[in-house]
Amino acid sequence: MSAANSIIGAILGAALSRLSGMPLVGLALLSAVAAVVMLLIIKATSNQARLAVVKRSIHACIYEVRLFSSDAPAVFRAMGELLRHQLTYLRLSLVPLFVMVLPFGLLLAHLDAYYGVADLPPGRATLVKVRMKDSTGPPRLVVPNGVSVETPAVWIPSLREAAWRISTTAPGDYELSIATGDAVVTKRLTTTAGIVRRSPVRPCARILDQLWHPAESPVPRESAVESVSVIYPSRSIDVLGWNFHWLLVFFVLTMGFALALKSTLRVVV
Amino acid sequence: MSVARALAALIVGGLVAASCGRPAVPGRQVIVLGFDGMDYGVTRDLMAQGRMPNFSGLAASGGFSPLASTVPPQSPVAWSSVITGLEPKDHGIFDFIHRDPATLVPYLSTTRTEAPSRTLAIGSWQLPLSSGRVELLRKGRPFWDVLEQNGVRTTIMRMPANFPPSGLATRELSGMGTPDLLGTYGTFSFFASSSSRFANTALSGGRLETANIFDGVVRGQLTGPDNPYRTPARPVTLPFTVYVDERAGAAKIVVGDEERVLKVGEWSDWVPLEFPLAWFAGLPAMARFHLKQVAPAFELYVSPLNINPAAPAMPISTPTSFASELARATGPFHTQGIAEETKALSEHVISRDEFLAQARTVGDEVTRQYWHALDRFESGLLFYYFGNLDQVSHMMWRPRDPSHPAYDPAADAPYRNVVDDLYIEFDRLVGETVRRTAGRDVTIVVMSDHGFTSWRRSFHLNSWLRDHGYLRAIDPSLEAQSDFANIDWSGTRAYGLGLNGLYLNLQGREHKGVVAPGDRERLIDEIRRGLLATIDPATGRPAISRVYVPGLPAGGAPNADRAPDLIVLYAQGTRGSNESALGGLPRDVIVDNTGEWSGDHCMDPDFVPGVLLANRPLRQKVSRLGEVGRAVLAEFGIK
Numbered sequence: 001m002s003a004a005n006s007i008i009g010a011i012l013g014a015a016l017s018r019l020s021g022m023p024l025v026g027l028a029l030l031s032a033v034a035a036v037v038m039l040l041i042i043k044a045t046s047n048q049a050r051l052a053v054v055k056r057s058i059h060a061c062i063y064e065v066r067l068f069s070s071d072a073p074a075v076f077r078a079m080g081e082l083l084r085h086q087l088t089y090l091r092l093s094l095v096p097l098f099v100m101v102l103p104f105g106l107l108l109a110h111l112d113a114y115y116g117v118a119d120l121p122p123g124r125a126t127l128v129k130v131r132m133k134d135s136t137g138p139p140r141l142v143v144p145n146g147v148s149v150e151t152p153a154v155w156i157p158s159l160r161e162a163a164w165r166i167s168t169t170a171p172g173d174y175e176l177s178i179a180t181g182d183a184v185v186t187k188r189l190t191t192t193a194g195i196v197r198r199s200p201v202r203p204c205a206r207i208l209d210q211l212w213h214p215a216e217s218p219v220p221r222e223s224a225v226e227s228v229s230v231i232y233p234s235r236s237i238d239v240l241g242w243n244f245h246w247l248l249v250f251f252v253l254t255m256g257f258a259l260a261l262k263s264t265l266r267v268v269v
Numbered sequence: 270m271s272v273a274r275a276l277a278a279l280i281v282g283g284l285v286a287a288s289c290g291r292p293a294v295p296g297r298q299v300i301v302l303g304f305d306g307m308d309y310g311v312t313r314d315l316m317a318q319g320r321m322p323n324f325s326g327l328a329a330s331g332g333f334s335p336l337a338s339t340v341p342p343q344s345p346v347a348w349s350s351v352i353t354g355l356e357p358k359d360h361g362i363f364d365f366i367h368r369d370p371a372t373l374v375p376y377l378s379t380t381r382t383e384a385p386s387r388t389l390a391i392g393s394w395q396l397p398l399s400s401g402r403v404e405l406l407r408k409g410r411p412f413w414d415v416l417e418q419n420g421v422r423t424t425i426m427r428m429p430a431n432f433p434p435s436g437l438a439t440r441e442l443s444g445m446g447t448p449d450l451l452g453t454y455g456t457f458s459f460f461a462s463s464s465s466r467f468a469n470t471a472l473s474g475g476r477l478e479t480a481n482i483f484d485g486v487v488r489g490q491l492t493g494p495d496n497p498y499r500t501p502a503r504p505v506t507l508p509f510t511v512y513v514d515e516r517a518g519a520a521k522i523v524v525g526d527e528e529r530v531l532k533v534g535e536w537s538d539w540v541p542l543e544f545p546l547a548w549f550a551g552l553p554a555m556a557r558f559h560l561k562q563v564a565p566a567f568e569l570y571v572s573p574l575n576i577n578p579a580a581p582a583m584p585i586s587t588p589t590s591f592a593s594e595l596a597r598a599t600g601p602f603h604t605q606g607i608a609e610e611t612k613a614l615s616e617h618v619i620s621r622d623e624f625l626a627q628a629r630t631v632g633d634e635v636t637r638q639y640w641h642a643l644d645r646f647e648s649g650l651l652f653y654y655f656g657n658l659d660q661v662s663h664m665m666w667r668p669r670d671p672s673h674p675a676y677d678p679a680a681d682a683p684y685r686n687v688v689d690d691l692y693i694e695f696d697r698l699v700g701e702t703v704r705r706t707a708g709r710d711v712t713i714v715v716m717s718d719h720g721f722t723s724w725r726r727s728f729h730l731n732s733w734l735r736d737h738g739y740l741r742a743i744d745p746s747l748e749a750q751s752d753f754a755n756i757d758w759s760g761t762r763a764y765g766l767g768l769n770g771l772y773l774n775l776q777g778r779e780h781k782g783v784v785a786p787g788d789r790e791r792l793i794d795e796i797r798r799g800l801l802a803t804i805d806p807a808t809g810r811p812a813i814s815r816v817y818v819p820g821l822p823a824g825g826a827p828n829a830d831r832a833p834d835l836i837v838l839y840a841q842g843t844r845g846s847n848e849s850a851l852g853g854l855p856r857d858v859i860v861d862n863t864g865e866w867s868g869d870h871c872m873d874p875d876f877v878p879g880v881l882l883a884n885r886p887l888r889q890k891v892s893r894l895g896e897v898g899r900a901v902l903a904e905f906g907i908k
Contacts, residue, residue, distance in 0.1 A: 127528055151530045152517040158484065163521045165530040231528065241590065
């Protein structure tokens with residue numbers, strides 16, 4: 001899992017490195033690529049001829065309803081047929097859907113590290129939270145130059161959690177150290193502006209946690225630390241003065257590109 | 270392919286449009302800086318001492334003069350006159366609070382909020398079938414409407430008595446008069462454990478909630494306004510949790526998705542909140558938390574719930590998106606019109622230092638937005654209001670007045686220069702404004718709505734009316750009972766409401782009126798003479814300087830029933846009491862003012878003139894507030 005995350009992260013990092021100041025443009029380009037990949041997967045994994053027939057049948061049923069709107073038995077029969085063809089359409093779409101779930105799930109989790117998380121500008125305070133595997137006491141937080149710890153650790157035994165408020169003085173990438181005995185776990189902190197990869201959580205080694213939080217390698221299994229979090233503000237994408245969640249923008253753009261390109265790529269969807 | 274082309278054009282066009290701005294339009298420029306409560310005498314003295322060189326520079330080039338305030342010299346009244354050029358009898362704002370003569374319930378004078386008139390009830394839920402309404406009660410045409418009609422773009426920032434915004438300026442942000450989420454001028458919450466010194470006490474202007482620590486955890490809830498989707502009405506609440514680490518002297522506060530870690534004595538930044546109304550709707554707000562202590566008692570102060578400018582629950586700007594644009598550009602900010610936490614200091618829930626720290630935060634927000642507005646100002650009118658000086662003067666006047674009855678040399682001396690320092694800070698702001706606009710054809714006007722003086726003696730007007738047989742209490746022993754609940758209306762001919770207003774209990778107007786209209790003039794004259802003859806035993810001088818009868822326009826006015834029958838203008842150093850303003854009946858009539866609120870201006874306006882300065886002689890002479898708007902029009906050549 002960790003290796004897959006590293007590869008996807010490196011590819012996205014290279015692709016988005018020149019677009020960090022243009023979130024909408026970057027998202028549009030990624031949507032276009034995602035749309036092409038999606039269409040190609042559909043073309044390769046679905047029964048295109050059968051899909052075309054089912055789509056024509058659906059259209060026929062819709063025409064039948066409109067043409068014979070005064071003939072109730074005909075309308076009911078057409079609607080029944082319509083329902084049957086739609087279920088067939090869904091069945092034919094299941095295979096490409098299953099094929100796409102994993103790569104697109106991974107892609108979305110990675111993109112969230114770029115587009116779901118906003119800048120943490122220097123001077124703005126945030127929290128570092130460390131979840132321990134037991135409730136023996138708080139670890140120590142050691143910070144590099146440029147990061148200041150503004151509060152002592154608030155130790156919450158019932159949550160096995162220690163929390164600090166920190167801030168930075170300059171933009172950059174920092175490495176926080178959480179020390180428990182002789183062992184040290186690190187956590188990345190990014191205060192660079194623009195669309196860059198940020199890691200809100202360094203997760204535990206469980207597969208699902210790694211899937212959700214792919215931007216940083218998991219905490220070693222033998223550590224007394226379970227996970228480390230840094231709270232970043234959430235980001236919205238500005239489209240003509242309106243702010244939307246990036247996932248909605250990505251979905252709409254991807255669908256738009258897919259509809260626009262399906263004829264060119266000769267894909268039936 | 271046509272769909273593909275259209276889609277591509279839409280995307281490309283959108284991307285281009287999203288990155289484009291509007292071109293600048295050069296033209297005549299006027300900047301009006303309104304400093305609420307800037308006193309003529311204090312300004313003159315500081316200028317004479319050479320401590321306000323930038324003001325002196327303006328005075329030398331354009332003039333410096335006192336500016337006569339309104340009757341009464343209260344901010345909503347005064348700024349309404351600035352806005353409309355009208356007298357109070359015409360714009361209809363006579364005090365901070367008015368009363369509904371039908372119910373005798375007081376309300377905020379400048380705004381009325383109405384719930385949806387039609388709803389569909391389903392069990393304990395109801396669906397509004399019409400929208401609610403927030404109405405600005407100030408009458409008259411704002412001077413910026415005339416400018417806009419003449420093609421002059423106007424930006425009106427934080428103008429008092431302009432909530433909801435008039436909608437007539439190019440850009441507006443509402444100021445004093447903008448309520449908190451509860452619809453009040455600001456209601457704080459204070460969470461204290463049973464061992465706190467505040468436990469089982471009553472707080473004015475705030476809610477006291479018991480919050481004990483169990484196993485290191487405090488659970489509480491913020492209380493919002495009534496939920497419009499529930500029937501019968503019940504307040505909406507938002508739970509929060511505080512994880513206390515007594516050893517560290519710090520705590521983590523969790524409310525909704527937001528988390529903050531605070532040390533004892535720290536204020537949080539703005540915490541966005543969303544009160545759940547129904548599964549499909551939430552009510553956005555924001556608040557700041559102040560962790561006072563965690564041991565031996567737990568005490569947490571929560572600011573009034575402010576309208577969140579990023580998602581305003583009520584209209585606070587023109588256009589609607591302007592508030593959120595400002596928040597994005599300069600950070601979240603206090604939207605509550607009177608943002609300084611004076612009530613909390615008056616109740617000693619926060620200390621002077623904590624108050625000043627909070628007032629500094631407010632001032633910094635306002636100043637940050639001012640530079641943002643000034644840097645984008647290219648033509649037309651920029652009006653910008655600063656309320657910080659007024660609020661700090663209210664709370665910090667006593668340290669500069671050793672004659673004040675509650676003056677304590679040890680406690681007050683460290684704060685002696687707080688007010689003066691703020692004047693000097695605003696002098697620097699004016700200097701920086703002049704520097705940033707150098708070389709431009711810009712008129713800079715500096716003005717205030719009233720001045721300030723010491724509030725040494727409190728006059729319980731309703732107690733005076735009681736003692737002179739004009740008002741009857743239901744239970745004379747209930748001195749502190751407010752909201753007029755202890756007044757026997759059948760035996761009451763006159764009552765005081767607000768800081769300067771006196772009303773007759775008039776038949777045909779008041780719900781339980783007893784004074785026949787034919788007796789009105791005689792009774793007014795009798796009360797007027799009695800008030801003017803009242804001598805303050807502590808000073809041996811009259812407690813009241815003038816009693817003013819506001820004449821209503823011929824043919825009446827749409828707001829005539831709001832007008833007091835008499836406006837009581839107190840002598841210098843004396844002010845109407847807070848208790849009497851809301852119907853309280855303390856035993857004595859005139860007492861020392863021992864509260865933290867020690868400076869004021871709600872007296873005879875002759876004692877508290879404001880200021881007027883400009884960087885060049887104004888085309889039209891201005892000597893009183895109502896002339897400011899016309900003078901601004903004249904600067905643009907508009908009569």
